[in-house]
Amino acid sequence: MVALQKFKNLKAVFQYYLSSPITHENVEKQLKLMYKTKLKPLEEHYQFHDFHSTRLDDADFDAKPMILLMGQYSTGKTTFIRYLLGNDFPGLRIGPEPTTDKFTVVMNRDERQRDIIPGNALVMDPKLPFKPLSRFGNTFLNRFQGSCLDSPVLRNISIVDTPGVLSGEKQRVDRGYDFAGVTEWFAERVDRIILLFDAHKLDISDEFRRSLEALRGHDDKIRIILNKADMVNHQELMRVYGGLMWSLGKVFNSPEMSQVYIGSFWDRPLRYDINRRLFEDEKNDLFRDLLSLPKNAAMRKVNDLYKRARLAKVHAYIIAALQTNYPRFFGKESKKVELIKNLGAIYEKIQREHQDLPPGDFPELKRMQEILIHKDFSKFQNLNPKMLEAVDKMLSDDIAKLMAVIPAGDEANTEEDKMKGGAFDSVADNSTPFGHGRGEGADAGSGESEWIISREKEKYDKIFNSLGPVDGKVSGSAAKSEMLKSKLPNSALTKIWLLSDIDKDGMLDSDEFALAMHLIGIKLDGHDIPEELPSHLVPPSKRDICDPAFLEPETNFK
Structure with a gap:
């Protein structure tokens, strides 16, 4: 009753x-x-x-959209997450050998949350949709964790990093839990499944094949990335792409495959620069797809x-x-x-x-x-x-x-639904000619009375003058042609431009150009580009306008 x-x-x-x-x-x-x-x-x-x-x-109904990343070891899954966020996240480990041995949910930090949340605590939190995962046992829960950080990207989505899939029957047995079963559970609940492949190793192992078979029925969620594509030349890339499609066709047993995006999703210099335009177009297409997740949740x-x-x-x-x-x-x-x-x-x-x-x-x-x-x-x-x-x-x-x-459509795209920050800023940002913080490098010169960039200013001025400045400034397109010689991806060059164009007029004077060249040098030396321009790198001629109340960047520069 x-x-x-x-x-x-x-x-x-x-x-x-x-x-x-x-x-x-x-x-x-x-x-x-x-x-x-x-x-x-x-x-x-x-x-x-x-x-x-x-x-x-x-x-399950209240959860933010989730993205599941899958791939064999060393295909760039963790690096891809770092690229999206523009920052490291707690527990991050990157290397050529298998480094990720856990299912890691990268999510926005709550005031009460730690940097790392163990699996048993995650499944006990009633606000999170992971309670059913407890049925996979303690062996899995010891390989499950949450990684929390305050990121504008993670305010609208969460990202699930998975262990690198290895080959051979022994690897499946040694895990001690149902890897394919866990994968299937996540596949039912996430909004996107991104499969990453390395351009240098397209073989599909036995365990990866079983994991892909567990994704059947969720074809509409799957997106495929051919990563590290700048490591091969144009001719080899065509062959690699054909080999990938042949391998996937055998696994999915379907005449039609999901969208394949080609690129190198990191902020290192491109080894082969000839495909830059292709990589940027592919990246923009992928990011627009991911940007649609919150509004379509x-x-x-x-x-x-x-x-x-x-x-x-x-x-x-x-x-x-x-x-x-x-x-x-x-x-x-x-x-x-x-x-x-x-x-x-x-x-x-x-x-x-x-x-x-x-x-x-x-x-x-x-x-x-x-x-x-x-x-x-x-x-x-x-x-x-x-x-x-x-x-x-x-x-x-x-x-x-x-x-x-x-x-x-546009009605669903409210301010709350828009993803901002990280690599997403470079997709819709037309305030730089590339639109379509920490580390020793940025700290060098801190505390010195002399503007550190002045030591190389003469060299940078020669390049600046060769670009044909008008009224003491070079246009965005002229500066872009020189900055592209660094072979850095557009996402990195966008950050450098936003930091260098201090007066936000879509052009660079000699001091701003020297700053841009200096920041490129920092990145090429293996350091991170700072999120905000350190005060000791601000040109003396610009210090009067570097104020918190300074005008926002113009958005009409093409």
């Missing part, structure tokens, strides 16, 4: 939300109530969570719930069919073996009787058979028309209403 009253109260709240004005914020609240009142009862009645996916909690959650409901509905028909044909008293074990063996015929019968259930909605036959071997068929339930009717109504009416009100 108490359970019935609780259900009625929940249904009343659900009706309240449907009748109230729908906003971008309460779309998620309505999704929660749809799931709890209509889909979750069906899932529990037919043991859906034991076969397919764990139950959803409020945190609500749509993605609706889409995932819709797919889940269709699978749950088919699952209910399968379980009910097995229960109907299962004997009550004698010959249970032999009948169970027969039903599992003939599961394909049961699929076909259900499709004939219910033609609104397309074959693509049915779970993979072999996997379903493997799970059924360990199940007690006597606990399966008969078909419940009322539950199925509730799910049908949710699919045909309730979700359709939500789809009609979810903002699309």
Whole structure:
């Protein structure tokens, strides 16, 4: 009686939300109530969570968009995250050998959070969507952690770094947990899956193949990066690209592949500069795709719930069919073996009787058979028309209403949804000719009375004068042609330009140009470009305008 009253109260709240004005914020609240009142009862009645996916909690609906990075060791996954953020993150380790041995969720820091959060603490936090991962055991939780830092990029998304996938059967056994199972769990919940490949090693190991197979059904989320592409010349790059597509075609067994982005996602000088324009175009296309994640988060959650409901509905028909044909008293074990063996015929019968259930909605036959071997068929339930009717109504009416009100395009792109910071600033920034902090290098000269750049000013002035200055300044295009000789990627040159163009007029005078050349030298020496220009690097002629209240950069310079 108490359970019935609780259900009625929940249904009343659900009706309240449907009748109230729908906003971008309460779309998620309505999704929660749809799931709890209509889909979750069906899932529990037919043991859906034991076969397919764990139950959803409020945190799953409230979570920020997530990006999952996968690849074999030393393909640049961790470096890619650092490139996106523009900063190191706690626990970062980069090297040519396998260095990442954990699933690491890189997320924005809460006031109460530490730099590193152990896996057991992550799955216990009710505000985070990781509680179901506890079923993979302590061996996995010891290889799971959160990395927290205050980053403008992470205010809208979280990024999941994964262990580098190794080759050979021994590596899979030594992990001590179901690597492919964990991968599949994340694949169901993330908004993007980025597969990284090294241009120098395109082989796909046994474990990586199993992991890729676990991604089937999530093809719309997958993006592929051919990384470190500047390490091969133009002709070799064409061959490498063809080899990658051939290898992926064998794994995914599909005539059509996901979008492949070619580039080198780090801020080091390009070894082969001939493909610079291609790399920048590819990077911009990828980043625009990632920039769309926050504004499309609500749509993605609706889409995932819709797919889940269709699978749950088919699952209910399968379980009910097995229960109907299962004997009550004698010959249970032999009948169970027969039903599992003939599961394909049961699929076909259900499709004939219910033609609104397309074959693509049915779970993979072999996997379903493997799970059924360990199940007690006597606990399966008969078909419940009322539950199925509730799910049908949710699919045909309730979700359709939500789809009609979810903002699309520019309407969804509010200030809160816009990703800023890190490498994303260089995508939409047209205030530099490249648009389309720390370290010894930036600190050199600190505390000295002399402007350190003046020691090389004569050399820089000769280059400056060769660019044909007008009224003591060179245009953005002229400065760009010289700065490109460094072979640094445009993201690094954009940061250098923003620091050097102190008066924000889209041109450089001799002092600003010398500063730009000095910052390029810092980067080429292996140091980081400072986030803000240190006071000792400010040209003496510009110190009167370097004030916190100085004008914002103009955005009309092309």
